[in-house]
Amino acid sequence: MEPFTFASSSELRIPVAVKVNRLEGYEKPLPYSTLLKRPDLRHRGSNLSPNSELYITVQPFADSKPLTVHSQTPYKHFKNGRVWNQWLTLPVSYSTLPANTQLAITVWDLSPINPKGGDRSHHVPFGGSTISLFDDDATLRTGRQKCRMWRHKAADGFSDTTTPSQEPRKRGRRGQYEETVVVSEKQSRRDAELERLVGLMKTQEMGQIAENKWLDQMVFRQIEKLEKQSVRESTRPKTMSRASGSPEDGEQNGQVKAPLCAEGDPDHVDGSFFLYIEFPRFDHPIVFADHEYPPPPISSVSSAPSQHAAVVNFKPPPEVQLGPGIHSDGNGTSDTDGGHRLIRIYDPEVGYVDNPAEYKHRRLIRGQRNALDRDLKPNPKMRDFLNRVMSYGPTVELSDKEKDEVWRFRHHLARDKRALTKLVKSVNWNEQAESRQAIALLPKWAEIAVDDALELLGPGVQNPAVRAYAVDRLRKADDEELLLYLLQLVQALKFEPKHAKDTEDDETDSSLASFLIVRSAANLKLGNSLHWYLMVELDDDAPSQSTRNKKLFARVSYDFMKELEATPEGQARRKVLLKQGELVTVLSKISKDIRSSRGDRLRKIELLKKMLADPKNELLHFDPPLPLPLDPEVLVTGVVPEECNVFKSTLSPFYVTFTTNHGGKYSLIFKTGDDLRQDQLVIQIVALMDRLLRKENLDLKLSPYRILATSTLAGAVQFVPSAPMSSILSSAKYGNSILGYLRFHNPATPETPSILGVRKEAMDNYVKSVAGYCVITYLLGVGDRHLDNLLLAPDGKFFHIDFGYILGRDPKPMAPLMKLSREMVEGMGGSSPTSESQFEAFRQYCFTAYTTLRRSSSLILNLFALMQDSHIPGLVLPGEGAAASVRIVEQRFKLDVGEQEAEGFLGTLVEREMGAWGPVIIDRLHGFTQGWRA
Template identity: 35%
Template sequence: MPSAPDEAQAGVTTRTADHSSCSGGKEFRFILSQDISLPLSFRVNRFVPDRTLLIERSAPVLFVECTLYIDGVQFGLSTNTRLKSLGSPYCWNELVTLSAKYRDLTPFSHLAFTVWDMSSGEDNIYIVGGTTISLFNSKNQLKTGRLRLRVWPNKMADGSLSTSTPGKVPKTKREEIERLERVANKYIRGQIPHIGWLDNLIANAADKLEKESERTENLHSSLIVELCSFEHRVVFQEYGAKLHTSVPSSLVDISKNKLVIACDPEIGRINPSEHKHSVLAWSLARGVNDREMKPSSVDRKLIQNILKYPPTRTLNVDEKQLLWKFRFYLTSEKKALVKFLLSVEWSDIQEAKQAVALIPRWESIDVADALGLLSPVFQNEEVRAYAVGVLERASDEELQCYLLQLVQGLRFERSDRSRLAHFLVNRVHKEENGFQVWQSLIEQAELTAQLRSIMKELSNVKHDAQTKGRILEQLFSGIFSELKNFSEPIPSPLAPTVLLDGIVPEESLVFKSANYPLCIAFSTVNGGTSKMIFKKGDNLRKDQLVIQIISLMDRLLKSDNLDLHLTPYQVLATGLEEGLVEFIPSISVAKIIQKTGSIKSYLQKCNPDEDGPFGITAQCLETFIKSCAGYSVITYILGIGDRHLDNLLLQDDGRLFHVDFSYMLGEQPHRFAPPSPPMKLCKEMVEVMGVNTMQDSSPTVARHTTYYESPATSY
């Protein structure tokens, strides 16, 4: 569900209405719509068609047109989602941001959604249906959360005040799943009390009902959207209007049951006397230029606490003045530079000059700290140039850990010819010819486009994975036969140092999965084989980010002499819902348990040793325990969800690793799923460690649990 940024960043003021005199001392905290300068955003989740569409249209290619209407008149241009053609339900999960801001809305603002079908070509677009939803309810409160909207077949969405395509239907005509969606929204907003044991029971039943509704033929088409949520309720107030302040109970005339409204026109304005005093005090404190001044023990303690603040924490006035006062003393502390630059008043030209002049005298900072100076918080070109200078001293291996963030940093540069842009381009050309780099990128893009075409051909075939595998081999022998031997070797998109000279059809296959990903085997110029997986229908950008974090964690752990045998395989997102993944020879824990009964039996078969613990080589057992500990801690820190045994893979040498990171930071695949355990550690894993439960206090468990404590302490 899309959520609003921090209220302070959005310029939002939280209001409190005190109803103590009439509602038992309860407070109603809310935000006025006029205070929200953020653009209107929402997420188009998925479209669930009815039986008519599935019968009439064999292979629809759908997109959703989103339009905002204010007071019955279209406001701004319409926005379209991407095309979707993988079959029912059609899931976009796409965030849409309009040009209008929340403060521009009125109580009669509507969002109109029209579903179109382009399967017959751009010249013959078919209207699937439309639906309209009001953004404010009858109490003039902004609607939030997940909504299931009824789609009216063969009608464009009507954005007029008396719409003919209402997404909200009367209670008497709602289906059970629609009623469930509305109750779930109230539960998420806290309008229904949370009862732990009862919530888990209801969640399982609700999840089952939702799955059944998607499997069965629906009587009505529906579009599921998620509106942006804020910390408090958003109440409509016209932009520019003044809010009446809360009234003391002494002003309430109880005898006449009337409320006397008192409005203070000075509320919200700056007090000129206080403002002038604060400016003078700030100038006085900033005017200290004693280069030999040293902080007292109390000030040193305060400064050390400030240096431990996370990067996103905002410094208050006193903390900024403290850092500025002892700026000369702090030049020997490299960790203090970023905090010092946050304390600078960059709008003051003289102060900015002093700060820039002090940077060269500072102790050289680390690469990780230099990344913080390339964020949008720092717009000064000298500061950003200094950060790039630090990056120039980093090795290619270290820069690889931050490459995604460096490319994103280009968005915050004022010019395309910035120091950061020159640095990235020059670093690429340092060891390779520029023309060869671009030629390789073009060849890789063409290869990806051909794999995309193969995936599209297979998606039109309604068979199992084994049959699709035979068809894949026929395609390589037919219309895609040129892929068997490339005219010139192509650098692998996942490992550019590996040169590919063709596809090996005999070793390529189709995985048995929901989206049937391809496992393509390539022959290399040195006579070897390189395998990679091409996936369509998954957002691999999340996987790429998580793997980048795991690679960085692995680097940090090894710098502390702690090798947990992690497997940060390569991932490259080539589109919104497609990409390439490095193939690691392994088998899922679920299949291991199904075939051999336990992980211990599998490791005994792959790494037998009569003298080793449990009949397994000591090195294999150590590798398994360390990798299990490492991924348990990492997935806990990142809040990785959907951790079932099919997403845990095991290599023959005992390395355990996780795959499929579509749900992170506490997300779960099912909306009504009960809270998941903090980390995936099943009894079969614990059994390999030689105990029946992790509560065992034996020396064996004590030695093994140190591997869980070590990475946690390092982070």
């Protein structure tokens, strides 16, 4: 087969166009007897003049339904013939059209009276024609087309149209007449010549015959002449020949005459009209190709809005069970397979619509047991089944049987605080009877934990009563605990349902919003954090934020300011927030100027000192002292221009020192051009994990330094005095080792206990902090770990910085799951079982931290789930969406195995990463790259 070049219609993203050329045809004048019966025909435009004014409408149809509005030719006065030569553009593109698209073309006549009435009282159809846009081979029609006009009919556009552009051929049957046109030899030669010329003209249009303007004009006129003669001949009566037998009356030589149009109808006269149109031409044939839509992700499918809808129970795509001899790869050779490829078709309704039979069954079963469920108690086997269901994590979807059993024993489960979230998933909130019973159980339920309350505030719960119950649980949390979840609670505002009474200009003042506003107005730290979280959401440089969400956060910010006015210290706190905003604006401008300035790093440092000392910026003295946005408990009185620095980086972040009201100093790093929201989220999770470990009496000496994103591309970071591992290992002062650094800053003395020549307190800080960060960075999938973003403070506390890659993403190959280098282990005394080696203590800290955090996995997973719609780039995995982030963290918790198996897995991971050679190569390459850049 020769190669064939073509294009697909799905890639043709241009509007559909058709050129209306001219109308040809003749008809007999109306007899006087007809005009007596219908005097209105005397004033019809086409009966007054053979060149009367007509106009044409073109409308696309598919499956007997219009695809869009019609396009219409402008008014035009005709002199010698009805010639438009007008391109009409339809408001639809080729790429969106189905294969059965038809164009309904109607020519309209002017008439004083429309006998059928209707909207077009002075417009009656002169004729109509319906032509398919694609031919029988699914190829787009191009070039000139000749359409037969069905007189006094509007083009219907139906799938089985009554106005086809080409009259269908009729097959003769035995004993019946078959329509045949008796033509003369002269007419036959003329039609053959016309067909030949039309074919040559199409060949020339394709560029295969060179143009010759004066000769082409002669050919075009000859073609028009032959076409007019052909149309004139078509107005003559046709003759009918019988397929077999002989006619009974009026037959001569096997032929009988019959009129073309029915008589007795004043709207029908002998005649025939043809409309010549033209479709656009393309360099290659256009073959129909439908757009293939990928299966919608479960998180993007939303159920139909319902007043009582609360939980959307998504279902996975059904499994396809292949029969004997059927292979999904199409390589089957059995007779049942037939060699055809098996195609799996995804039905989106399967993902979120209940099976009607299952829905009816569930409704009948649940409706019969309402009176008996109150005193129902599970037997031992059912108790074990329910305990297994209660142990499920927040991401596990319940099966239909599990939902039915949870609903059946709902009164018994009311004493189990873990069961409420499972009940919410089991209730059909579209069923009013069920929803009323579930809501009535809420006051009787055992007090739920905070992690369950956060799950009830997620996107899957829309019932206001359930969300209000979760907010009531949060009211019992103290301000310090609430501050740990505040970032996620601000995101949860997006999932609040919108009541019917609300309008577009008045967003819902939900119970969650009211709770956050009241608590934040009464606490300086909460109010400070809430204000800046809202400012980030209202940032104009966040194009991904929807208009509805911006209105929502603007309303919450406005209500928060109003609530502040009602408090005793409200006016003062509003002024503090205003001054904080001015400070951040000035620092942002300085950062942008430093970044855009030319010159080396020393010149940028001099420019920074000059701008900080400039009186116009008002940074030298704050009166009264200003609570720092990064940490409102720190009151700063001004900046110290001499103690500033600019770091070696593309974005040129700068270091600035503030004086405090107690005479101390507080240093921070400010940067623009970088999104710090992801680092802010990681540090928040680290602080939360530190609190969870401390509650179990396990203090791993973590250093969750403060980070505050002031916009989507600016923010501040607390500066912690420390040294990167790369400089420690390359410093001869410390003996090129971590142990030497610890001995230098924490030498052993006879008065204090020591280990390996290091004060015991500093060594404990180092061992515990390394264990804690090894576990935490593994759980969060922190990537791009090298010796420059691993820091060690003089007191022995180890910590990580720069969380640009999380959830398993890493820009380098052979990235480790846990950053534990040989040098870090040697700082503990090595992995050999010696008397002073702290490696075994390090392993035990790792195991204890891992098992402790596994028990709080639901809380951490729910926090990530609430961040799904935060538009933080690192939380959206390519091709998977934001919901995949929760699954990745869940996988690293190993919730599908027991505690001993999880400890065994972690021990194997520690041994493997400690002796891996891949991270060593990465550190060497990174150090070489940094040295080359310097």
